Amino acid sequence: xxxxxxxxxxxxxxxxxxxxxxxxxxxxxxxxxxxxxxxxxxxxxxxxxxxxxxxxxxxxxxxxxxxxxxxxxxxxxxxxxxxxxxxxxxxxxxxxxxxxxxxxxxxxxxxxxxxxxxxxxxxxxxxxxxxxxxxxxxxxxxxxxxxxxxxxxxxxxxxxxxxxxxxxxxxxxxxxxxxxxxxxxxxxxxxxxxxxxxxxxxxxxxxxxxxxxxxxxxxxxxxxxxxxxxxxxxxxxxxxxxxxxxxxxxxxxxxxxxxxxxxxxxxxxxxxxxxxxxxxxxxxxxxxxxxxxxxxxxxxxxxxxxxxxxxxxxxxxxxxxxxxxxxxxxxxxxxxxxxxxxxxxxxxxxxxxxxxxxxxxxxxxxxxxxxxxxxxxxxxxxxxxxxxx
Numbered sequence: 001x002x003x004x005x006x007x008x009x010x011x012x013x014x015x016x017x018x019x020x021x022x023x024x025x026x027x028x029x030x031x032x033x034x035x036x037x038x039x040x041x042x043x044x045x046x047x048x049x050x051x052x053x054x055x056x057x058x059x060x061x062x063x064x065x066x067x068x069x070x071x072x073x074x075x076x077x078x079x080x081x082x083x084x085x086x087x088x089x090x091x092x093x094x095x096x097x098x099x100x101x102x103x104x105x106x107x108x109x110x111x112x113x114x115x116x117x118x119x120x121x122x123x124x125x126x127x128x129x130x131x132x133x134x135x136x137x138x139x140x141x142x143x144x145x146x147x148x149x150x151x152x153x154x155x156x157x158x159x160x161x162x163x164x165x166x167x168x169x170x171x172x173x174x175x176x177x178x179x180x181x182x183x184x185x186x187x188x189x190x191x192x193x194x195x196x197x198x199x200x201x202x203x204x205x206x207x208x209x210x211x212x213x214x215x216x217x218x219x220x221x222x223x224x225x226x227x228x229x230x231x232x233x234x235x236x237x238x239x240x241x242x243x244x245x246x247x248x249x250x251x252x253x254x255x256x257x258x259x260x261x262x263x264x265x266x267x268x269x270x271x272x273x274x275x276x277x278x279x280x281x282x283x284x285x286x287x288x289x290x291x292x293x294x295x296x297x298x299x300x301x302x303x304x305x306x307x308x309x310x311x312x313x314x315x316x317x318x319x320x321x322x323x324x325x326x327x328x329x330x331x332x333x334x335x336x337x338x339x340x341x342x343x344x345x346x347x348x349x350x351x352x353x354x355x356x357x358x359x360x361x362x363x364x365x366x367x368x369x370x371x372x373x374x375x376x377x378x379x380x381x382x383x384x385x386x387x388x389x
Contacts, residue, residue: 001266003373004301004336007277010263011302012316014279015309018166018235025154028146030207031164032312037139039157042130047094050125054107054114055098056085058122063115070095085114094126101125133157143314165312168235170203170211172196173226175242175251176290177218194359195240195288195295202299206307211238218242223254231258231280236307238299241290244274251287252276260285268373269336271356272298284310291356297338297368300389321367321386323348329371329378337371343386365389 002010020034049055049070056064057080064085068078072091080086080097088094088101099122106118133139139157140150146164154162172195179193186192196213203211212234216226223242230237242251252265260278267275271294276287286303288295308316326349331337340351340361350369353361367386371378378384 001268001273002264004267004269007264007267007275007302008305011277011306012309014263014277015284015306016282017312018168018310020163021166022161023164025151025160025162028151028154028162028164029148031146031162031167033140033142033144033146034163034165034312036142037154037159037162039133039135039137039139040159041157042135043132043157044127044129047129048127049088049090049092049094049101050127051101051103052089053101053103053125054085054109054116055088055094055101055126056080057082057098058100062117062119063113065113066109066111099123099126141314143312145313165310167208168307168310169233170208170236170238170307171214171230171234172199172211173214173216173230173237173239175216175218175223175240179215195290195292198292198296198359199238199240199299202296202304203307206304207311208307218250220250220254223250224257227254227258227260231260231283231285235283235310236303237283237285238303239276239285239287240295241288243276243287243289255285255287268334269338270333271338271354272301273335275302277302289356292359293340293354293362294356296359296362300368300387301338318388320370321388322383323386325378325380325382325384326350328380329369329384331371331373331376331378334373336373337369338387339369339371340365341367341369341386343367348384348386 059082065083066087067084068076068086070076070086070088070092072089075093078086078095080095100120102116102120108115108117174193174196178190180190182192200211214226216222239251242249255278260280263277265276266273272289274289275298278285284306288298305316323343324347326347339354341348342351342365348369351361351365367388370385
């Protein structure tokens with residue numbers, strides 16, 4: 001049995017990056033860049049008007065003759081004299097001879113001339129060429145997550161394809177004779193299977209939209225056979241249940257018989273102690289506890305950072321926060337505790353219902369309160385560390 005910190009280090013050391021691929025910017029949402037992006041153009045590529053009004057050369061004059069018009073999308077190589085102005089619209093090209101735009105609300109105009117009632121400062125309402133970014137500047141560094149805004153920015157620069165890390169193929173193997181699918185009639189001795197649905201949802205939060213779910217009964221032969229096929233096809237394998245030491249827990253033995261390299265088994269924590277982590281070729285295997293709260297806890301602590309590391313995130317761990325404790329905590333287990341909790345801007349409250357079999361508390365928690373194995377007690381009012389979830 002190893003410490004939490006050791007488990008995290010082992011997983012990080014064995015979670016190497018996925019291969020890369022060239023992908024359309026239109027389809028790149030949620031992917032992570034595998035290389036830095038250099039701007040091919042200035043943005044904007046020309047001086048633009050910030051608003052509707054009139055472009056002119058700033059001076060002490062207030063009256064100007066109108067000699068043309070500049071609409072968004074048009075280009076007119078108008079040469080302006082110091083006594084002349086043009087009608088201009090938001091986003092339109094500002095002539096080289098103009099340096100200022102006066103908004104139309106500050107002008108009295110007829111079809112031939114304008115009188116500026118409120119003179120703007122020189123250079124007002126003109127967006128400089130390259131104001132957002134200059135040609136050959138870095139748009140994004142490698143390991144940047146592509147959000148809707150990032151994709152929009154890339155498109156505005158004329159970039160149509162980017163090199164990204166591939167997303168891993170993920171399989172979820174669910175074990176347990178007692179499990180039936182939601183929607184079916186609940187028979188005596190059975191429970192609805194929820195872990196696969198829960199883990200699928202958790203995967204979606206980091207852009208893994210599809211995971212293949214497999215189910216197997218609690219026997220060694222069936223578990224070994226199922227894993228043999230799964231290990232050949234997937235980059236990440238999550239196993240729910242069958243990893244403890246009961247008479248019907250066959251997962252570890254089935255993994256070892258499939259030549260999975262054991263990297264650790266069991267972590268000094270509560271909940272979530274009976275967890276197996278291993279690898280075969282480039283496939284990572286996480287055998288998670290069957291109890292739902294334990295399974296989800298270990299997903300947040302171990303699986304989530306491993307996947308983020310594989311798909312190229314620069315920061316794979318969520319930033320921890322510190323809050324003042326609303327109650328006393330005792331830890332006589334000698335283990336690291338992960339307690340479901342709810343925090344606000346100042347305080348944190350440990351929620352009732354910490355059983356590893358219960359998800360109702362998890363459903364309203366916004367954090368896991370971490371009690372290190374060497375801490376026996378936290379007093380009310382002490383500062384404690386939380387992992388937001």
